[in-house]
Amino acid sequence: MATDNANADGFGEVSRVRGIAFEYLSLGASVFGLVALGVLLVYVAIDAFDLSNASPEWLLTYFVTLVVPFLAFCLYSADDPAVTRRALGALGGGLVAVAVVFTAIESLLVPIPRLNWQLAYLFVVAAPVAAYLTYVGSNGRPGAVGFGLLGRLVGGAALGLAVGTLFLVFDSLVWFLAYTLGVLPAVGLYAYGRVREASRARTAALPVGFLGLVAAVVLRDVIPTYPSDLLIYLWTIAVPIAVAGGLVVADRRGRTVAAVAAGLPLAVATAGGFWATGAGLPAPTVLLVLVTTGVPTAVYVSRVVDVGEGVVGLALPFLIAGGVVVGALVVEAWGVPAPDPWLDAGFVTEAPSRTPANAGLYPAIVGSVIIIALVAVLSFLLGVGTSVFLEEYTPGTGPIGTLTRILQVNIANLAAVPSVVYGLLGLGLFANLLGLGIGTAVTAALTLSLLILPITIISAQEAIRSVPDDLRRGSDAMGATRWQTTKNVVLPEAMPGILTGTILALGRAIGETAPLIMIGAATTVFNPPSSLFSRFSAMPMQIYTWAGFPQADFRYGVVAAGVITLLIILVGMNGTAILLRNRAERGS
Amino acid sequence: MSNTTSDDSLITTEVQADSNDDRAPVNEAGTAVAARDLNVYYGDEQAINDVTMEIPEKRVTALIGPSGCGKSTFLRTINRMNDMIDICRVEGDVEFGGKNVYDADVDPVALRRKIGMVFQKPNPFPKSIRDNVAYGLKIQGFDGDVDARVEESLKGAALWDEVKDQLHSSGLELSGGQQQRLCIARAIAPDPEVILMDEPTSALDPVAASKIEDLIDDLAEEYTVIIVTHNMQQAARISDRTAVFLTGGELVEYDDTAKIFEDPEQQRVEDYITGKFG
Ligand SMILES: Nc1ncnc2c1ncn2[C@@H]1O[C@H](COP(=O)(O)OP(=O)(O)OP(=O)(O)O)[C@@H](O)[C@H]1O
Ligand SMILES: [Mg+2]
Numbered sequence: 095m096a097t098d099n100a101n102a103d104g105f106g107e108v109s110r111v112r113g114i115a116f117e118y119l120s121l122g123a124s125v126f127g128l129v130a131l132g133v134l135l136v137y138v139a140i141d142a143f144d145l146s147n148a149s150p151e152w153l154l155t156y157f158v159t160l161v162v163p164f165l166a167f168c169l170y171s172a173d174d175p176a177v178t179r180r181a182l183g184a185l186g187g188g189l190v191a192v193a194v195v196f197t198a199i200e201s202l203l204v205p206i207p208r209l210n211w212q213l214a215y216l217f218v219v220a221a222p223v224a225a226y227l228t229y230v231g232s233n234g235r236p237g238a239v240g241f242g243l244l245g246r247l248v249g250g251a252a253l254g255l256a257v258g259t260l261f262l263v264f265d266s267l268v269w270f271l272a273y274t275l276g277v278l279p280a281v282g283l284y285a286y287g288r289v290r291e292a293s294r295a296r297t298a299a300l301p302v303g304f305l306g307l308v309a310a311v312v313l314r315d316v317i318p319t320y321p322s323d324l325l326i327y328l329w330t331i332a333v334p335i336a337v338a339g340g341l342v343v344a345d346r347r348g349r350t351v352a353a354v355a356a357g358l359p360l361a362v363a364t365a366g367g368f369w370a371t372g373a374g375l376p377a378p379t380v381l382l383v384l385v386t387t388g389v390p391t392a393v394y395v396s397r398v399v400d401v402g403e404g405v406v407g408l409a410l411p412f413l414i415a416g417g418v419v420v421g422a423l424v425v426e427a428w429g430v431p432a433p434d435p436w437l438d439a440g441f442v443t444e445a446p447s448r449t450p451a452n453a454g455l456y457p458a459i460v461g462s463v464i465i466i467a468l469v470a471v472l473s474f475l476l477g478v479g480t481s482v483f484l485e486e487y488t489p490g491t492g493p494i495g496t497l498t499r500i501l502q503v504n505i506a507n508l509a510a511v512p513s514v515v516y517g518l519l520g521l522g523l524f525a526n527l528l529g530l531g532i533g534t535a536v537t538a539a540l541t542l543s544l545l546i547l548p549i550t551i552i553s554a555q556e557a558i559r560s561v562p563d564d565l566r567r568g569s570d571a572m573g574a575t576r577w578q579t580t581k582n583v584v585l586p587e588a589m590p591g592i593l594t595g596t597i598l599a600l601g602r603a604i605g606e607t608a609p610l611i612m613i614g615a616a617t618t619v620f621n622p623p624s625s626l627f628s629r630f631s632a633m634p635m636q637i638y639t640w641a642g643f644p645q646a647d648f649r650y651g652v653v654a655a656g657v658i659t660l661l662i663i664l665v666g667m668n669g670t671a672i673l674l675r676n677r678a679e680r681g682s
Numbered sequence: 683m684s685n686t687t688s689d690d691s692l693i694t695t696e697v698q699a700d701s702n703d704d705r706a707p708v709n710e711a712g713t714a715v716a717a718r719d720l721n722v723y724y725g726d727e728q729a730i731n732d733v734t735m736e737i738p739e740k741r742v743t744a745l746i747g748p749s750g751c752g753k754s755t756f757l758r759t760i761n762r763m764n765d766m767i768d769i770c771r772v773e774g775d776v777e778f779g780g781k782n783v784y785d786a787d788v789d790p791v792a793l794r795r796k797i798g799m800v801f802q803k804p805n806p807f808p809k810s811i812r813d814n815v816a817y818g819l820k821i822q823g824f825d826g827d828v829d830a831r832v833e834e835s836l837k838g839a840a841l842w843d844e845v846k847d848q849l850h851s852s853g854l855e856l857s858g859g860q861q862q863r864l865c866i867a868r869a870i871a872p873d874p875e876v877i878l879m880d881e882p883t884s885a886l887d888p889v890a891a892s893k894i895e896d897l898i899d900d901l902a903e904e905y906t907v908i909i910v911t912h913n914m915q916q917a918a919r920i921s922d923r924t925a926v927f928l929t930g931g932e933l934v935e936y937d938d939t940a941k942i943f944e945d946p947e948q949q950r951v952e953d954y955i956t957g958k959f960g
Contacts, residue, residue: 293825491768564805571763572818572868573795582821583807 135661136217137208141654144433146208151430153212159424160417161220167240167413168224168231170406177230181223188219239398239407246394247411250387252666257331257386258379259463263535263625266326266378268314273330275313276306324367327378332385336360339389343396355396359388437655445620446636450647453640455656459663460622461535461630462604466667468539468626469546469603474596476543477550478585480505481592484551485558486580509548516545517612525613533614536626541609546599553595557588593675597668604664607634633660711738713777714876714906715760720774722755722764722931729755730931732774737923742898742907744917744939747927748954753910755931757878760908761797762790778876795822798869798905802881804861806853806868811836811845814853814864818872831871839867840897859890866897870905877901879909883916895920914955918943926951 140146165185169178196211206214231237261269280303287296320326340356347355363384370380398405425432436450444454488498520541525532530540561584569579585592616631617639623630637656640648715737722730729752737743745753755764762783764770775782783793795818806814813820815832824831832849836842841863845856853864862882869877879898883891891913898920901907911917917924918939925936928950935942935951946952 489768562805564801564803565807567763567766568801568805568807568865568868569817569821570766571761571794571799571801572821572872573791573793574817574821575791578821582817587808 138654138657140208140213141650142437142658143435144651145213146433147431148213148433149431150210150212151428152425152432153216155424155428155430156417156421157216157220159421160414161224163413163417165224165227167410168227168237171231171234171237171240172227173234174230177227181227184223185219188223189215192218235404236407237404239404240410241407243391243394243398243408244411244414246390247387249670250390251383252670254383254386255379256463256467258376258382259460259622260467261327261378262460263464263623263628265314266323267320268310270320270326270330271310271313271317272307274306275309276303279303279306324371324377324381327381328364328367332360332363332381335385335389339393342393346400347396351396355392356389359385359392363388435655436651437658441655442659446618450645450652453648453652455633455636455659457619457622458631458633458636459659461619462632462634462660462663464535464623464626464630465539465542465632466600466604468535469542470596470600472539472543473546473550473599473603474592476547477554477596478592480547480551481554481558482580482585485555486576486584505548505551509552512608513545513606514608514612516541517609519544520609520613531627533616533629534627535623535630537613538610538615538630538632539626541613542603542606545606545609546603549599549602550592550596553598554588554592557591557595558584560591561587590675590679593671593678597671597675600671601664601668604667605634605660607632607638610635633663711741713737714739714779715908716775716777717756717759718775718777720756720759720772720776722752722759722773723771724767725769728931730759733931733933735925735933735936737906737908739906740902740904741922742902742909742920743923743925744921745908745910745925745927746912746914746917746954748929749912751927751929752931753927754880756927757799757880757908757910760876760878761794761799762788763794763799765790795872796875798872798874798877800862800865800869800877800879800882802884804858804865804885806856806861806864808852808854810850811853811856811864812849815867815871817868822872824872832867835867835871836864838870838901839863840893840900841867857890859886859893862886862890862894863897866894866901870901874905876906876908879907881910881912884912891916914943926954928954 165181169181172178192215193211196206196209196214200206228241232241280299283295283302284299287293287299321329336356336359339359340352343355344352363381366384367377367381370377395408398408436453440452441454442459443456444452445457446455447453484498484502489495490498520537521532524530524537524540525534530537565583565587566579569583574582610632615635616629617635619629619631633656637653637660640653640656643649713736717733717735720730720733721728731752733756745756747753755770758764759772759776760778760783764772772784776784778793778797781788783790807817809817812829812832815835816828818824819828819831833842833846836845841860844860845864848855853861856864862885866877866882882898883894886894895916898907898909902922909917909921921939923936924939924942926934926942926946928934935946935948937947942951943955946955
């Protein structure tokens with residue numbers, strides 16, 4: 095009987111009020127946070143690029159020459175009428191809505207500082223629509239090709255700049271000898287062993303390489319004359335990259351095409367290098383940038399042409415470059431007022447200055463890049479090493495187990511220690527006790543590595559722990575040693591997680607200021623560091639210093655430009671790391 | 683019905699000792715593994731109680747018994763996988779190739795290279811099919827033709843025809859039964875002497891299970907196979923010798939499979955096999 099009753103009234107209702115309230119509260123909180131951050135970034139961007147002085151005509155020109163062609167390209171690639179309709183609707187409807195709302199707020203409530211409705215339209219409607227269309231367009235074949243090419247150009251340029259920057263502090267003569275005597279013979283032997291199935295050659299590769307490195311260090315001061323830096327980088331970096339690119343192409347297309355695809359960019363890069371020597375630019379960096387963009391581009395283009403699909407996409411970089419050039423010409427001819435951005439080529443290539451207009455961030459960028467590269471290597475190696483030791487090697491019981499647990503608790507606590515304290519530690523330990531020098535790049539790198547080490551260790555441990563035990567037992571039962579199991583099974587499985595943790599931690603390290611102040615990093619330097627032991631400044635330090643200057647132009651314009659540069663470098667770095675990680679994940 | 687199913691047979695299975703006809707009688711085989719006065723403890727709890735048994739070479743030996751009676755534990759004492767469990771303590775001898783594997787001078791890693799193991803749940807590595815099979819060869823520094831050995835092992839595990847066109851795709855993309863055969867291929871690739879299998883078919887459907895049973899029968903031509911199973915028919919079909927463990931880690935009866943299933947000495951064993959308890 096009871097069941098009959100229940101069925102007659104349905105099954106009754108279960109209250110979901112709390113769940114729904116929670117859902118909307120969380121949504122509200124995250125939206126609020128994002129909007130607040132977004133508004134801040136918009137104002138920083140307006141300051142950095144001096145957009146408040148951009149005339150509507152200027153905005154309109156670039157909208158027509160740059161934004162519209164780009165959006166059209168994305169729509170063409172997406173090739174979906176529904177998307178086209180939606181995008182046009184959003185752009186048109188957004189125009190009316192933003193203009194009306196903006197004017198209403200201005201006239202009825204409060205004037206909105208340093209914004210006009212055109213700019214508001216740019217940030218609120220055009221930018222999100224462009225982002226959405228970029229995403230949709232990159233799924234179409236031409237879009238995928240276009241963005242692939244663009245990515246290689248931008249990524250290659252960034253890589254070339256980063257490597258060029260790192261080599262500023264590196265002894266290129268040792269590198270030249272080490273490459274010629276060690277790396278090259280070792281790689282050659284190994285490749286020969288692979289091709290000819292000669293295991294003896296493969297085993298010999300490592301000792302030969304090692305001997306070469308030792309010889310390089312010994313001979314460094316014995317050999318009297320060396321080729322120029324440009325030739326060294328040509329021989330040790332540009333040629334190997336071109337050869338690698340050529341091999342990739344040769345696999346598919348045969349030797350002739352490969353020779354062209356590798357030789358052409360190499361020739362251009364070499365010519366560029368020699369031209370730069372004459373023009374007073376840093377020749378090695380120009381060479382590296384040209385090679386790291388040219389070779390991947392050539393390989394990519396040859397593959398796209400090979401596949402024969404989406405070849406139109408290759409026009410995307412020209413579309414964008416053309417848009418910029420045409421826009422500039424129109425603005426020039428029209429004579430409309432244009433903004434004078436703080437963040438321009440001079441800002442990132444020149445040293446700091448007394449006047450805001452000449453202020454540059456170059457030495458600080460170099461300092462930051464060098465430190466971050468060191469921190470990435472150090473904290474990754476130390477973090478992975480420690481976490482492997484803690485997770486795979488220590489027993490859970492006995493005195494060592496107890497010790498491990500104590501260590502574990504301490505590592506967790508270290509993650510909560512304020513960064514100033516790490517600065518003190520770095521000052522005492524690295525700068526004074528180990529004598530690495532106050533305010534030097536090594537001291538800073540070691541201190542920051544220590545600072546993020548707990549985070550890398552804990553996240554790496556978490557990743558290692560999430561590898562199923564089944565896999566370990568499977569490997570152990572095959573007769574693998576602990577090390578073989580760790581190396582072949584555990585680490586490859588845990589690597590994406592480990593990298594995620596390291597990437598997040600690096601993001602924190604690049605923006606740290608307090609520990610740098612404590613170890614005595616310079617607030618302003620006028621030359622990039624020339625060795626690991628020279629004085630340096632880092633981007634956050636320099637920005638912090640500018641923020642304290644009396645002139646308003648420093649505090650608004652220059653600081654904003656610095657912040658944007660810092661963010662771009664951070665996002666670029668993280669983006670690359672995430673791309674590489676995803677690649678690795680898919681590869682395994 | 684098969685010739686061997688007599689009225690007093692305890693379980694009705696069509697094959698019984700049938701599949702083992704092609705092998706010589708067990709008493710002609712040498713001993714591959716022998717346990718002597720073996721006791722295993724987890725902390726204070728005893729999991730194996732004074733077991734002594736000799737396992738014949740190149741035969742299939744089945745271990746059966748109710749859950750928790752120590753079958754897996756016994757299996758793990760043979761390749762010293764119990765060393766991985768901190769609280770596990772082993773007393774007595776396990777001889778393999780005439781040597782006590784618990785002697786101080788035995789390297790458990792070297793030992794495991796001679797003994798393959800297949801687990802209850804298929805556990806292929808998240809690598810390509812080829813790399814899965816080649817894993818043992820890689821870690822042992824095998825110098826010969828890896829691809830030939832991979833092919834041979836996959837054929838030995840009756841998987842070659844199904845995967846020969848996708849050797850470079852991930853082992854995780856296979857079905858459960860294929861994964862288990864991949865694990866068997868992985869275990870036999872380095873050419874071990876003994877293969878331990880802990881309920882290798884319990885996660886599989888009957889068709890996949892019967893493929894693996896056929897495979898085990900073939901494997902016994904070259905390897906000593908020791909298999910734990912909860913499936914009486916399976917034990918009866920594929921094994922030459924059967925060991926019955928009962929709760930407390932006692933080996934209560936160990937004899938030719940036909941004898942155990944047709945005419946066991948002990949009432950407890952008969953009750954267990956016929957499903958009266960356990
Ligand atoms: N890692 C371990 N730690 C502590 N006790 C264990 C461990 N593994 C097994 N045991 C105990 O040892 C006894 C035997 O376990 P074992 O796994 O060998 O049984 P089994 O016969 O394989 O059972 P099943 O058929 O369910 O797999 C059980 O009482 C179990 O609780
Ligand atoms: Mg078991």
